[in-house]
Amino acid sequence: MLNTATIYGINGPVIYLKGNTGFRMSEMVYVGKEKLVGEVIALTKDMTTVQVYEETSGLRPGEEVVASGSAVSVTLAPGILNNIFDGIERPLEEIAKSGGAFITRGVTVDSLDREKKWEAHITVKEGDFLRGGDIIAEVPETRAIVHKCMVPPEVEGTVVHVVPDGAYTIDETLITLQLNDGTTKELTMTQRWPIRVARPTHHRFPASTPLITGQRIIDTMFPIAKGGTAAVPGGFGTGKTMTQHQIAKWSNADIIIYIGCGERGNEMTQVLEEFSQLVDPRSGNPLMDRTTLIANTSNMPVAAREASIYTGLTLAEYYRDMGYDVAIMADSTSRWAEALRELSGRLEEMPAEEGFPAYLASRLSAFYERAGMMHNLNGTDGSVTIIGAVSPQGGDFSEPVTQNTKRFVRCFWGLDKSLAYARHFPAIHWLTSYSEYLGDLSPWYQDHVSPKFVDYRNRLMALLNSESSLLEIVKLIGSDVLPDDQKLILEIARVIRLGFLQQNAFHKDDTCVSLEKQFLMMDTILYLYKQARALVTMGHPMSVLKSENIFDRVIAIKYDVPNDRLEMFKQYHRDIDAFYQHVLEKNA
Structure with a gap:
């Protein structure tokens, strides 16, 4: 017999029940005539507090609240993917069929389709001893994902009956287990799990x-x-x-x-x-x-x-x-x-x-x-x-x-309003963002991309940090008075910002870039910096270097080199060498 109580007070989505109701903490309840879904969030011997997951307009003191006997849980079975749910796992498509475009109060629909039959391949046999988490069947849920039906985490026992491979609903028994206490338990494709409890792992x-x-x-x-x-x-x-x-x-x-x-x-x-x-x-x-x-x-x-x-x-x-x-x-x-x-x-x-x-x-x-x-x-x-x-309200990162x-979190991608308004996307600002995973992932980058990958990344960040310091000086006295080696840093930082950090989601080659291409882009930018710095050290002015158009050509790499033609990067190295020779000969 499920416990019941009557509403004593209502405050928006929070309702109060007087007396010792016998309800349990975090238990799901049904509120009022329309059976609105709620959850017990506070208990004393004199008062029970429930938060209601639906609009409470029209509720009155004296209406009945019925306990469900279980915590707020979700249904776990094939049919979750390629679906759209509301906040408590009610499928919006099914709600629309019964209540129209807006979610009506007290609507009761199954979380998942209980009529649809799924093709199940049973992976266990009679006599197998199964523990929590063991896979009992595989179901092609979509073309991309095979759904693996598992023994609930707290269950273990010996298989005494198995159904043959075939089409079953999510509620039909697939296997029967004999538990350690001698009782039997029928397992289907479906599990229920309380949402506020983390699922156990090894x-x-x-x-x-x-x-x-x-x-x-x-x-x-x-x-x-x-x-x-x-x-x-x-x-x-x-x-x-x-x-x-x-x-x-x-x-x-x-x-x-x-x-x-x-x-x-x-x-x-x-x-x-x-x-x-x-x-x-x-x-x-x-x-x-x-x-x-x-x-x-x-x-x-x-x-x-x-x-x-x-x-x-x-x-x-x-x-x-x-x-x-x-x-x-x-x-x-x-x-x-x-x-x-x-x-x-x-x-x-x-x-x-x-x-x-x-x-x-x-x-x-x-x-x-x-x-x-x-x-x-x-x-x-x-x-x-x-x-x-x-x-954060007003873009204020200091709010709670x-x-x-x-x-x-160990990774912080701070979006910047001025970058977004300048149409620089992703608008993640390199000076306010950080990742604490870089050290953990360095061995992976060395093994799978290049031993130089993290070093190149750090050199790019150093150039961007140098640019930030120089821009403070430029604001005060202008860029003309800077020495050529510092003008070069500003120019290379521009190449990094526009050619590497800025990315076009609507361009077929730039919307997604492999790690190999990212490394080759860094390699080309840093090679250009090395050769240009050598020229500046020899006394060639930045005005001459900028007139050669090589910086804008390197910025355009992200569009000009298709993702399946990475051998083209060798040509850019040759072009940078030609630029180097041309400047030397021109000013000899």
Whole structure:
């Protein structure tokens, strides 16, 4: 018999139940006649507090609240990919069929299609002893991803019955286990898992492999590891969403979970339309074949916005347990923090900095802590990489969400308003950004790209830092009074900024660039700097060097050298040598 109670008070999405209800902490409940979904968030012997994940207009004291007997959980089974959910894993397509364009209150739809039959290949036989995480069946979920149905983490036993290969729904029994206590348990393709509990793993690996995105300023200058964490902070219009789109499309992650948390409805509509049209460059299939979207727009209830982050995390961990590399795009964690602030205010908790709750830092750390490269219970290796956009008001990076996020992520891609307005994309500023993964990933770059890769990257950063110092002098006294060697640094830094850091997402060769091409571009730029510096040392003025047009030719490498014609870089070395000889002869 499930516990019930009656509503005593209502404060926005928060409702209060008087007396000892018998409810449990974090239990899911159904509120009122429309059975709105809620979660128990506070308990005392005299009062139970529930946050409701739907609009509470029209609720009245005295209406009944019914316990579900379990925590807020998601359904894990084939059908998650190529789907769009709201913040508590209700498919928007099914909601639209029953309630139209807007989510109606109390709508009850199954998270996944329970009628569809999936072709299952059973991978175990009678007599096998199975532990939590072991794979029992493989199901082609999409053209890109094979879904691996697993034993729930807390279950182990001996297989006593197995069905033959064939088509089954997600609720039909595939195998029967005899547990250690003698009872039997039927396993289907479906698991349920509470969203606020991390799924167990065997152990965590240190960062050692980069998530390759094809974006030069990320892969070369500020790399992120598989299983790593990154923040993308930036003001309005600086390109947070577009940066995440590029990573989602081009990174070497197997699966993308995109969480639109509190974003504008028109922006989420654009995301949904664009993602459904994108083609996966690796397979030629639609990108949605390996993508799940969680849409929780700004006009949806704040409590569901707070839950959407955990829903996406749990889906990601489930695919990680199968041995896949998963990348989460959380856009944006600031809206999630604002939902925490609103709920905290409703609960009359003591506010901390800028009204955010005192536990903001611990919630952020718990979120990012669930990332990692893991050795799973079934012996496979998988990773969850979290890339969280941060939307500081007015682009102020000193506000609490940005500052607390910096404490828990190891990669910080600071977007700059002036770069974005100058049409320099990605607008990641090289002086405010950093990556703590560079040292961890250096051995990988040495083994897989070139032993010189990290050295070249550091030399480019040194030139950009020198440019920053020189520009302060130029502001005061102008560039004409600088010596030629410093004018050369300014010119080479311009080549680095325009020819290497700036990238055109709409150009077929520049939208995604291999690490090999990135290395050859650095090599060419630094070779030009070496030869030009030799000429300047001999006394040749920068005005002569700039008249030769070689600097602009090197900037155009990103367009002029196709990704499948990397041998053309040798010609650029010959052109730089010819430029060197020509200047020598001209001024002999």
